[in-house]
Every structure is written in C-alpha cells, then in structure tokens.
Amino acid sequence: MKAYHLFKKDWESELRTRYALNALSMFILVTISVIMFSIGSEKITEYLTGGLLWVVIFFSAMSGLSRAFVSEEERGTTLTLHLIASPSTIFSGKLLYNLILVFLMNFAITFLFMILFESFIIKNLLLFLIAFLLGNVGIAVSSTIIAAIISKASSKGTLYPVLSFPILLPLILVLLELTKFAMDGNSVVESMTEILVLVSYDVIMTTASYLLFDFIWKE
Amino acid sequence: MNNYTVILNNLVKYFGRRLVFNNINHRFDSGNIYGIAGPNGSGKSTIVKIIANLISPTKGKVVHLDGEKEINYERLHNYIGFVSPYLFLYDEFTAYENLIYFSKIRGVKFNEAYADFLLSEFNLYKRRDDVIRGYSSGMKQRLKFIFALIHNPQLVILDEPTSNLDAPGKEKVYEIIAKNRNEKLFIIASNEESDLELCGEIINLENYKNSGN
Numbered sequence: 001m002k003a004y005h006l007f008k009k010d011w012e013s014e015l016r017t018r019y020a021l022n023a024l025s026m027f028i029l030v031t032i033s034v035i036m037f038s039i040g041s042e043k044i045t046e047y048l049t050g051g052l053l054w055v056v057i058f059f060s061a062m063s064g065l066s067r068a069f070v071s072e073e074e075r076g077t078t079l080t081l082h083l084i085a086s087p088s089t090i091f092s093g094k095l096l097y098n099l100i101l102v103f104l105m106n107f108a109i110t111f112l113f114m115i116l117f118e119s120f121i122i123k124n125l126l127l128f129l130i131a132f133l134l135g136n137v138g139i140a141v142s143s144t145i146i147a148a149i150i151s152k153a154s155s156k157g158t159l160y161p162v163l164s165f166p167i168l169l170p171l172i173l174v175l176l177e178l179t180k181f182a183m184d185g186n187s188v189v190e191s192m193t194e195i196l197v198l199v200s201y202d203v204i205m206t207t208a209s210y211l212l213f214d215f216i217w218k219e
Numbered sequence: 220m221n222n223y224t225v226i227l228n229n230l231v232k233y234f235g236r237r238l239v240f241n242n243i244n245h246r247f248d249s250g251n252i253y254g255i256a257g258p259n260g261s262g263k264s265t266i267v268k269i270i271a272n273l274i275s276p277t278k279g280k281v282v283h284l285d286g287e288k289e290i291n292y293e294r295l296h297n298y299i300g301f302v303s304p305y306l307f308l309y310d311e312f313t314a315y316e317n318l319i320y321f322s323k324i325r326g327v328k329f330n331e332a333y334a335d336f337l338l339s340e341f342n343l344y345k346r347r348d349d350v351i352r353g354y355s356s357g358m359k360q361r362l363k364f365i366f367a368l369i370h371n372p373q374l375v376i377l378d379e380p381t382s383n384l385d386a387p388g389k390e391k392v393y394e395i396i397a398k399n400r401n402e403k404l405f406i407i408a409s410n411e412e413s414d415l416e417l418c419g420e421i422i423n424l425e426n427y428k429n430s431g432n
Binding site (some may be wrong): 016 | 271272273274275293294296301303305306307309310311312320321323324325326348366391
C-alpha cells in the first residue's frame with residue numbers, strides 16, 4: 001500500500017506538471033509521422049513494420065521513463081523520499097508508475113500502428129499479447145533501475161540511452177522475433193522458447209533491481 | 220518517556236581523499252539536546268546525514284536503539300524527523316496534500332487534528348490549501364518543521380533549523396524544541412549561537428580533523 005501511495009503521488013504530480021506525458025506523446029507523434037513521411041507511398045513488409053514498432057517503443061521509453069527518478073533529483077526531493085520511505089517501497093512505487101506509463105505508451109503506439117500501417121497484420125493475437133505484456137514489464141523494470149542509476153550522474157541525458165542499449169537489446173531482439181512469429185501465425189507452443197526467455201529476463205531484471213537498488217539509492 | 224539512543228562507533232568520512240572527520244565515538248540519549256558545531260565545510264551536514272542514514276560513512280557504524288532493540292534501517296525513516304535548508308517538499312502540492320502523502324507513504328495514519336495543530340502553531344493554517352510553490356522561503360522552512368514532526372518521531376535532527384526564519388519563527392522553533400525536549404532526542408547542527416544555546420552538550424567537529432585521532 002505504501003508503494004501504491006508513492007505511485008499515486010507521482011501520478012498526481014505528473015497530471016499537474018504533464019512533463020513525461022507531454023514528452024512521450026510528442027515523441028510518439030513525431031516519430032510515427034517521420035516514419036510515414038519517409039515511407040511515402042512505398043509498401044513495406046510486415047516484418048519491417050513489426051521491427052519499426054519496437055524501434056519506436058524503445059526510443060519512446062528513452063525519452064520518458066527516466067523521469068521517475070530524474071525529476072526527484074532535479075527538484076531536490078530525493079532527500080525527502082529517503083526520509084519517508086524504505087528503498088524497497090521507493091523502487092516498487094516508481095516501478096508501478098513506469099509500468100502504467102509503459103502500458104499507456106505502448107497501447108497508444110500499437111493502436112497507431114494498427115490504424116496507420118496496412119502491413120501491420122497480426123495473425124496470432126494471443127502470442128502478440130503475451131509478447132506485449134512480458135515485453136512491457138521488461139522495459140518498465142529495466143528503465144526504472146537505469147533511471148535510478150543515472151539520476152545520480154551529472155550527464156543524465158546521454159547516459160540513459162548508453163546504459164539502456166546493452167540492457168534492453170536482448171529484450172528487444174526477442175520481442176522482434178516473437179512479433180515476427182505472431183505475424184506468421186505461429187502458435188504459442190511453437191514460440192515457447194522465446195516466451196521463456198522473456199519470462200527469465202523479467203524475473204532476473206526484477207530480482208537484480210530489488211537487490212541493487214539499496215546500493216544505488218544510498219549515496 | 221521514550222528511550223531512544225543513537226551510538227556513533229568510530230565514524231570516519233572521506234570525500235575522495237579529503238578527510239571530513241575522523242574517529243567520532245559518541246552516544247546520544249533521548250531527553251537531551253545535542254549540538255554539532257564547526258565552521259563552514261567542517262562536516263556538520265555530513266554527520267547528520269550519516270546519522271539519518273541518508274549517506275554512508277567511509278568507516279564506522281551508526282546504531283539506533285529503541286529501548287534495547289536495534290532498529291532495522293528499512294524502518295528507520297519512521298523514527299526520524301529531519302529539517303534542513305537542502306530538504307525540498309513537493310511544490311506542486313498544497314501543504315496539506317504534502318502532509319497527507321507523507322503519512323500515507325510512511326504507512327502511518329494521517330492525524331488530521333495533529334496536522335491542524337502544527338499548522339496553527341507554525342502560522343500556516345490559513346495557507347494550508349495553497350500550493351507551496353507560492354510560499355516564501357520562511358514559510359517553506361516552517362512547513363519543514365511540520366514535515367519533521369507530523370509522524371511524532373523519537374529522533375529530531377535539525378540542520379541549520381533557523382535559516383530563513385524571522386524572529387517570531389525562531390522563537391516558535393525554540394518553543395517547540397523546549398516543549399518536546401524531555402520526550403525526544405534532538406540533534407542540532409548549526410553555527411548560530413542562539414541555536415546552540417539550547418544544547419546540553421556540543422560536539423565540535425574541529426576536534427575530529429586529525430587523521431591520527
């Protein structure tokens with residue numbers, strides 16, 4: 001419940017300042033517009049559309065998810081957080097906030113892809129939903145712990161994509177593969193190896209993040 | 220009376236290669252007011268941050284005891300009230316919203332009557348529903364005292380408690396400290412003579428600068 005109240009505080013703060021929501025919305029709109037202008041009337045393959053979907057998701061995550069901790073550091077309220085909650089509560093609250101943000105962001109991106117790109121056809125919706133769900137959890141967990149690390153650094157803007165790339169790359173590669181399978185109409189059973197890799201990634205990242213957060217959080 | 224104790228065991232702090240203080244051993248008991256003095260840059264804020272578990276010492280250990288029982292650091296924040304000029308509250312929220320969120324995130328019940336009492340004491344009751352972005356620095360400082368006391372902590376750490384306060388604000392702070400001095404443990408880090416006059420014992424950090432201590 002403590003983590004929920006921390007999430008509620010962050011969400012209420014976001015609704016008042018609209019920093020992450022505005023940044024994310026603008027980034028999504030601009031990126032999809034640029035892709036559409038560059039494609040023009042050309043027909044692109046299904047696989048390429050699936051790849052573009054995760055590219056947009058990856059870079060959108062870069063632009064908005066670091067705010068969870070960076071905004072506290074910039075406003076000087078990190079100390080206040082230290083004084084009102086334990087590290088595990090803080091990480092859980094921030095993770096919940098990033099999970100909601102990632103799901104909202106990725107629903108919007110996927111919806112826009114579905115209506116704007118003819119070649120974005122998913123034949124096995126269940127498989128895509130499993131990949132989408134596990135992928136979002138992975139992105140949220142990784143982004144939250146990376147945001148905690150970079151919030152202590154002086155060059156936050158450049159460090160976030162640099163650190164995110166090697167951590168999120170295995171996740172994005174598996175998600176690309178599963179999206180391709182979902183477009184081909186492969187069954188869930190046929191794609192079980194990739195799904196298990198995603199589950200493992202989520203479990204490892206979540207466990208490692210909770211274990212590491214104490215050390216990252218305390219100066 | 221609550222029996223709260225803080226024990227500093229061989230505390231050493233370096234920032235890079237610069238020694239801030241060396242080999243501090245001390246015991247703080249509730250029912251007393253302790254002062255930490257020293258010139259600018261002597262490490263007053265550093266030591267209170269270490270006591271509040273906000274930063275780690277280079278060597279040594281801080282033990283918090285509630286009676287005979289050592290407090291787990293995961294729960295330590297609920298025992299500590301902290302006021303300092305480098306502490307910032309959420310300025311997009313009102314004073315009341317800040318206090319409600321702090322209580323809920325701490326996992327303690329928000330005591331509305333006590334919050335109203337503290338807001339009245341610090342002369343902020345009429346402005347409690349204003350976002351604190353519009354507060355003056357003195358009002359923000361007074362709100363920090365409410366933030367430090369709202370959960371009824373046993374240890375109150377005050378780092379430069381009267382900075383930004385006018386004369387009536389300072390008097391109110393001294394009055395609150397005097398009223399609670401028998402029930403709580405106060406640690407005051409300051410250079411102000413009037414702040415340090417309240418203290419029964421003063422630690423001068425200049426005495427802990429020698430690397431051979």
